[in-house]
Amino acid sequence: MLLYVNSKHWGVFIMLKFVDNIRSKPAGGIILLFVSIQIVAIIGGLLYPDSFRYLNPANIAVLLKSMSALGIMAIGVGILMITGEFDLSVGTLYTFCAIVTATVVKEYAMSPYFAMLVGVFVGMLAGVMHASIVNRFTIPSFIVTLGAMLLWKGATLLYHGAKSLRYKYESATYKTVLTGDIGVVDASFLWFLGVGAIFYFVLHHHKIGNHFYAVGGNPEAAVAIGINPKRVKLIAFMIAGGCAALSGVVAMSRVGSVQPGGGLGLELEAIAACVIGGCALMGGRGSIIGIMLGTALIYTIQDLLLLLRAPGFYFDMFVGGLIVIAAVTNVVIRKRI
Amino acid sequence: MENVNYYECKNVTKSYGNLTALDDVNFSIGKNEVVGLLGDNGAGKSTLIKMMSGVVTPDTGKIFVDGKETRISTRKESEEVAGIETIYQNSALCDDMTITRNIFMGREITTNLGFMDHKKMEETSVDVLESGVHISGIDSPLKEIGALSGGQKQAVAIARAVYFKRKILLLDEPTSALSVRETERVLQYVTELKKEDVSSVIVTHNLYHAFQVCDRFVVMSHGKVIFEKNKSDTNLEEVTEQVIKV
Numbered sequence A: 001m002l003l004y005v006n007s008k009h010w011g012v013f014i015m016l017k018f019v020d021n022i023r024s025k026p027a028g029g030i031i032l033l034f035v036s037i038q039i040v041a042i043i044g045g046l047l048y049p050d051s052f053r054y055l056n057p058a059n060i061a062v063l064l065k066s067m068s069a070l071g072i073m074a075i076g077v078g079i080l081m082i083t084g085e086f087d088l089s090v091g092t093l094y095t096f097c098a099i100v101t102a103t104v105v106k107e108y109a110m111s112p113y114f115a116m117l118v119g120v121f122v123g124m125l126a127g128v129m130h131a132s133i134v135n136r137f138t139i140p141s142f143i144v145t146l147g148a149m150l151l152w153k154g155a156t157l158l159y160h161g162a163k164s165l166r167y168k169y170e171s172a173t174y175k176t177v178l179t180g181d182i183g184v185v186d187a188s189f190l191w192f193l194g195v196g197a198i199f200y201f202v203l204h205h206h207k208i209g210n211h212f213y214a215v216g217g218n219p220e221a222a223v224a225i226g227i228n229p230k231r232v233k234l235i236a237f238m239i240a241g242g243c244a245a246l247s248g249v250v251a252m253s254r255v256g257s258v259q260p261g262g263g264l265g266l267e268l269e270a271i272a273a274c275v276i277g278g279c280a281l282m283g284g285r286g287s288i289i290g291i292m293l294g295t296a297l298i299y300t301i302q303d304l305l306l307l308l309r310a311p312g313f314y315f316d317m318f319v320g321g322l323i324v325i326a327a328v329t330n331v332v333i334r335k336r337i
Numbered sequence B: 001m002e003n004v005n006y007y008e009c010k011n012v013t014k015s016y017g018n019l020t021a022l023d024d025v026n027f028s029i030g031k032n033e034v035v036g037l038l039g040d041n042g043a044g045k046s047t048l049i050k051m052m053s054g055v056v057t058p059d060t061g062k063i064f065v066d067g068k069e070t071r072i073s074t075r076k077e078s079e080e081v082a083g084i085e086t087i088y089q090n091s092a093l094c095d096d097m098t099i100t101r102n103i104f105m106g107r108e109i110t111t112n113l114g115f116m117d118h119k120k121m122e123e124t125s126v127d128v129l130e131s132g133v134h135i136s137g138i139d140s141p142l143k144e145i146g147a148l149s150g151g152q153k154q155a156v157a158i159a160r161a162v163y164f165k166r167k168i169l170l171l172d173e174p175t176s177a178l179s180v181r182e183t184e185r186v187l188q189y190v191t192e193l194k195k196e197d198v199s200s201v202i203v204t205h206n207l208y209h210a211f212q213v214c215d216r217f218v219v220m221s222h223g224k225v226i227f228e229k230n231k232s233d234t235n236l237e238e239v240t241e242q243v244i245k246v
């Protein structure tokens, strides 16, 4: 009897196995969504190579290049979200730290690498400041960083003014490291992958990662078992600030300039990327792969719409829809509705 | 020198606003002893348990470990200084994390750089879940806590405490979600712990269970200790009367 199982049953069986496998992965929903959209886009690109240039190397290069700044920022924001906190100031902090970096190079004639470290350090310091206020007064981080968002915006104007700043550097190696490319792969994309790899190990394999999930998932349990949530949140805020600063420097180096008003709005896009990638708004859930794919998905959608010559406002509508779809997919996959 | 208690707290008071959860409480745990901590809902039992494990900081009072006055103000300190391990009434587990990650939460097995040894933690989880108080239906250490039944969750919390126990095990209604058979096993286990020189405090509303395993009974009411007797000096009727009197 058992030997006679027709191929249709096997197909169903393998499908179920596959779906089960996806379900058990924290980033299952986003992987499924991402792969489906890629398959559709790739088939489209193969069928209509002339009118739908998705697989055109120039298109792929632009796509990879554009996502890195938001991606690096979203990784920090996502880790913070996993601990149950928000940082709305990352957008303006991104600009502020980039300008600090540029100034260190221009005014003090320092090496661009050193300047980059200074920028990231300032970002982490800002994170310490946000965390200290949140921890000390137990105010929601949403409020604290809403204030900080305006603070860093103002600080940028105070420190630099409203005109755009050109960022030029003499070092050829620095140019290669930050703006070079290997085929269609831009250097900034490699930075994104690198940051992703580092925080993959931190979040999923280091004990501090386990503490991020514990503090975000059940703060009382974390305390009851001997984890200090304030310390854990401090580290997460520092990561968010540092990542925001790094993404600012990477973006500025790639473009060659920085706009004082440029970063505002990125904080919400970063949160969107994290939510699409499966991070829970209340903390305790999320993964690096999910955050990275969430970012990639936003830019893929944008790219697809551009290729289809859709008017710009479609982008916002699609990303909006995507956030809801992703949230629903995650719930459905988890709860097996 | 007379027999000193291993752990003792004196004149402990804890208030939440104008509610006094612990009112001048004296409580001790001897060596190789099982203490039954009894009392009505809201009597202050869990607050006392949390105070002893360092999660709740008392307003006033002193703590003595092995006769020496000691300051315990965090969970880590109660663990390191007094060797206290606790099963909390609400289990203290994260639903979104796996069984293994919950068992080792805050006490991960790591390499020198702090990276987790997943394999070792998983193997150990399987071991602790199978030995001691074994509860069926937990088939993989990688299952998320949120997918477990109430009893299975409690079993994980018990397994965690059993694995990390040192000198004192505090059990706050550890069997409230367990079947009759599993409850028997937990009670059995608590008695056996005495042989390993581990004392325990068990909070329960089931006086039969308390009589089965405890050497001494402490009854609380409205934040105060109102009754304290060795098992040999009292009986079920007397203790019952103390617990239900208002």
Ligand SMILES: Nc1ncnc2c1ncn2[C@@H]1O[C@H](COP(=O)(O)OP(=O)(O)OP(=O)(O)O)[C@@H](O)[C@H]1O
Binding pocket: B016, B019, B020, B021, B039, B040, B041, B042, B043, B044, B045, B046, B047, B048, B089
């Ligand atoms: N964090 C808190 N904030 C305010 N009040 C609290 C807090 N924790 C406990 N209480 C109050 O302290 C009193 C004692 O609570 P506790 O949890 O110690 O009771 P209990 O004896 O464990 O009761 P039960 O048998 O129902 O578990 C209760 O009146 C409770 O409302």
Ligand SMILES: [Mg+2]
Binding pocket: B045, B046, B047, B089, B172
């Ligand atoms: Mg209680």
